[in-house]
Amino acid sequence: METAEETSAKVSKRAARTHGQGPEEERTPPRAVIRHADWTVQPDHEPDAKPHTYAQECDLCGEGSTRSTDQEVGTLWILEHVRTNPSHHSYTQIVKRTFRTWMR
Numbered sequence: 001m002e003t004a005e006e007t008s009a010k011v012s013k014r015a016a017r018t019h020g021q022g023p024e025e026e027r028t029p030p031r032a033v034i035r036h037a038d039w040t041v042q043p044d045h046e047p048d049a050k051p052h053t054y055a056q057e058c059d060l061c062g063e064g065s066t067r068s069t070d071q072e073v074g075t076l077w078i079l080e081h082v083r084t085n086p087s088h089h090s091y092t093q094i095v096k097r098t099f100r101t102w103m104r
Helices: 004-018 071-084
Strands: 039-043 053-058 091-096 099-103
Touching (some): 053 071
Antiparallel strands (some): 053 091
């Protein structure tokens, strides 16, 4: 028969494995897969979707424009940035757009 201390130690060790504490090999694996499902992912064009936003970033110094729904804001920032930094010729556009998922 186990003592209360032995039982408590086993419970603590099991809790540590279940909650991701301790070495990788001690973690308890999932017990079952309920079901597999096919998912579809596409850009979100619903009326409540967040608008696409754009920004530009200088590849040389890392400075960037503000994020805006208007792409021209980034273009104007590039022209101002290259005016004050004539050796900076490479820029990256950063686009943020929302996507939706659903099960088929």
